[in-house]
Amino acid sequence: xxxxxxxxxxxxxxxxxxxxxxxxxxxxxxxxxxxxxxxxxxxxxxxxxxxxxxxxxxxxxxxxxxxxxxxxxxxxxxxxxxxxxxxxxxxxxxxxxxxxxxxxxxxxxxxxxxxxxxxxxxxxxxxxxxxxxxxxxxxxxxxxxxxxxxxxxxxxxxxxxxxxxxxxxxxxxxxxxxxxxxxxxxxxxxxxxxxxxxxxxxxxxxxxxxxxxxxxxxxxxxxxxxxxxxxxxxxxxxxxxxxxxxxxxxxxxxxxxxxxxxxxxxxxxxxxxxxxxxxxxxxxxxxxxxxxxxxxxxxxxxxxxxxxxxxxxxxxxxxxxxxxxxxxxxxxxxxxxxxxxxxxxxxxxxxxxxxxxxxxxxx
Ligand code: MRU
Numbered sequence: 001x002x003x004x005x006x007x008x009x010x011x012x013x014x015x016x017x018x019x020x021x022x023x024x025x026x027x028x029x030x031x032x033x034x035x036x037x038x039x040x041x042x043x044x045x046x047x048x049x050x051x052x053x054x055x056x057x058x059x060x061x062x063x064x065x066x067x068x069x070x071x072x073x074x075x076x077x078x079x080x081x082x083x084x085x086x087x088x089x090x091x092x093x094x095x096x097x098x099x100x101x102x103x104x105x106x107x108x109x110x111x112x113x114x115x116x117x118x119x120x121x122x123x124x125x126x127x128x129x130x131x132x133x134x135x136x137x138x139x140x141x142x143x144x145x146x147x148x149x150x151x152x153x154x155x156x157x158x159x160x161x162x163x164x165x166x167x168x169x170x171x172x173x174x175x176x177x178x179x180x181x182x183x184x185x186x187x188x189x190x191x192x193x194x195x196x197x198x199x200x201x202x203x204x205x206x207x208x209x210x211x212x213x214x215x216x217x218x219x220x221x222x223x224x225x226x227x228x229x230x231x232x233x234x235x236x237x238x239x240x241x242x243x244x245x246x247x248x249x250x251x252x253x254x255x256x257x258x259x260x261x262x263x264x265x266x267x268x269x270x271x272x273x274x275x276x277x278x279x280x281x282x283x284x285x286x287x288x289x290x291x292x293x294x295x296x297x298x299x300x301x302x303x304x305x306x307x308x309x310x311x312x313x314x315x316x317x318x319x320x321x322x323x324x325x326x327x328x329x330x331x332x333x334x335x336x337x338x339x340x341x342x343x344x345x346x347x348x349x350x351x352x353x354x355x356x357x358x359x360x361x362x363x
Contacts, residue, residue: 001166001171001172001180001209001212001213002212002213003032003212004032004212008023009127009131009170009171010022010023010052010057010166010167010169010170010171011052011057011060011061011064011127011170012127013120013124014036017120018038019036019037019038019042019068020036020037020043020061020064020068021034021035021036021037022034022035022037022046022051022052022061023035023052023167024051025050025051025052025053025167025205026049026050026051027312028167028204028205028208029204029205029207029208029211030305030306030312031312035051037061037064037065037068038068039068039069039072040065040066040068040069040072040082040085040086042068043061043062043064043065043068043086044065044085044086044089046061047061047062047065047086047089047090047096048089048090050199053163053168053201054093054163054164054167054168054169054240055093055094055095055096055168055240055241055242055243055278056095056130056133056134056168056169056170056174056275056277056278057167057168057169057170058089058090058093058095058096058099059093059095059096059098059099059126059130059277060099060123060126060127060130060170061099062086062087062089062096062099062100062103063099063100063102063103063122063123063126063127064123064127065082065086065100066079066082066083066086066100066103066104066107066119066123067103067116067119067120067122067123069082069086070082070107070115070116070119070120071116074107074112074113074115074116075112076108076112079104079107079108079115080104083100083101083103083104086100087100087101090293091291091292091293092242092243092251092290092291092292092293092328092329093242093243093278094242094243094277094278094279094280095242095275095277095278098277099126099277102122102126103119103122103123106118106119106122107119107122127170128170130169130170130171130275131169131170131171131172132343133275133276133343134166134169134170134171134172134173134174134177134275134343135171135172135177136343136344137172137174137177137178137273137274137275137341137342137343138172138173138177138178138180138181139181140178140341140342140343140345140346141175141177141178141179141181141182141238141271141273141341141346142177142178142181142182142185142187144178144236144271144339144341144346145158145178145179145181145182145187145189145236146182146185146187148235148236149182149187149188149189152235154188155188155189155190156182156187156188156189156190156235156236157189157190157191157192157228157233157234157235158179158189158190158191158192158234158235158236158237158238159191159192159194159225159228159229159234159236159237159238159259159268160175160176160179160191160192160193160194160202160206160237160238160239161194161196161202161222161225161237161239161252161253161255161256161259162194162196162201162202162206162239162240162252162253162255162256163196163201163202163204163205163206163209164176164206164239164240164241164252164273165205165206165209165210166209167205167208167209168205168240169275173209173240174240174241174273174274174275175238175239175240175271175272175273176206176209176210177273178238178273178341179191179210179215179238180213180215183213183215189215189216190216190217190218191206191210191215191216191217191218192217192218192220192224192225192228192233192234193206193207193210193217193218193219193220194220194222194224194225194255194259195219195220195221195222196222196253196255197222197255197300198299198300198303198326199299200303201253202219203219207219222255225237225258225259225262226258226262226265226266229262229263229265229266229268230266234263234266234268235268235269236268236269236270236271237259237260237263237268237269237270237271238271238272238273238341239252239253239256239259239270239271239272239273240252240272240273240274241272241273241274241278242278242329243278243280243286243290244272244274244278244279244280244286244340244355245279245280245283245284245285245286245289245290245334246279246280246281246282246283246284246352246355246356247284247285247286247334247350247351247352247355248334248337248340248347248350248351248352248354248355249284249285249286249287249290249331249332249333249334250272250286250331250332250334250337250340251286251290251292251329251330251331251332252272252329252330252332253328253329253330254327254328254329254330255330256329256330256332257330257331257332257336260332260336260337261336263336264336269338269339270332270336270337270338271337271338271339271340271341272332272337272339272340272341273340273341273342274340274341274342275342275343276342276343276344276359279355279359284352286331286332286333287331287333290329290331292327292328292329292330293327293328293329294325294326294327294328295326295328296326297323297324297325297326299326300318300324300325300326301316301317301318301322301324302314302315302316302317303315303317334349334350334351337349337350340355342358342359344358344359345358
């Protein structure tokens with residue numbers, strides 16, 4: 001996608017071939033800055049500190065992190081140490097573990113001397129695959145938006161939560177890919193962007209992306225969605241996800257479940273877009289089995305933004321001494337999901353049998 005008219009991906013090999021570069025997402029929307037990751041520890045920090053974030057992108061960054069580690073030492077011990085360490089950088093999105101384990105399985109049978117070059121090529125291959133997958137999700141989901149427009153014959157209003165756009169992937173995004181697909185095809189649409197406290201990925205990242213692409217949108221406080229749905233102002237909701245169980249339960253940014261409940265109560269279709277590596281085939285009950293990341297309470301007690309004199313600053317919003325807690329994700333049971341939109345097609349009213357039938361080639 002383009003930033004000020006220049007095409008970018010979120011992660012790419014540096015021109016000197018010695019590092020990868022990323023867009024530093026902690027600086028958006030007020031500053032566009034790129035960062036160089038030269039070591040495995042740089043990649044780990046970028047994932048932990050959310051300079052890169054979003055399930056598919058942290059999977060690809062994990063893969064490049066292994067490639068960087070192989071340049072420092074490519075023995076079995078070094079490979080396993082790097083894989084074990086990077087897989088732990090964030091707990092909820094299964095794509096990180098998927099990317100790292102794919103690298104481990106690919107590299108383990110190779111002679112040690114070949115691993116560094118092969119790892120670099122494989123990480124680039126995973127990144128390219130992500131772009132193809134998301135473009136395909138865009139086509140399948142774009143058809144859904146077009147069919148709503150064909151019935152409604154006026155602007156399609158779409159609610160989204162968090163950032164599941166191109167910044168959360170290598171390119172295109174998952175939940176936003178259908179929006180870009182339909183918008184580029186000339187379908188009149190408008191996006192309600194949940195701000196997504198506490199880190200405000202909607203207000204900071206989704207709004208920035210949509211702005212760059214010229215997509216009409218309005219940022220709303222997280223609590224607004226139910227009201228809009230009650231008044232017929234939302235035609236569909238679409239979100240991304242960090243892990244989907246084999247039975248179709250969806251784990252995504254905290255607050256997603258409440259939107260799914262409101263959508264269910266108001267007859268608003270609730271779609272979830274995902275690449276197939278987001279399915280964790282080893283678990284079935286999302287509420288019981290998915291580890292939920294707990295992040296620093298400071299993300300709740302403090303907020304940052306642009307001051308009137310143009311400086312980015314952080315302020316405290318809670319009384320000094322009030323404790324806060326910060327769960328990063330929640331689980332939406334499959335029964336609240338209208339359909340999963342994958343690169344291979346759409347799974348209506350998802351369950352294990354339907355998911356397996358569509359995606360079994362990826363297992
Ligand atoms: O904590 P984050 O910003 O990494 O959480 C991201 C999300 O919850 C996204 O909605 C999800 O990863 C889907 S991304 C295509």
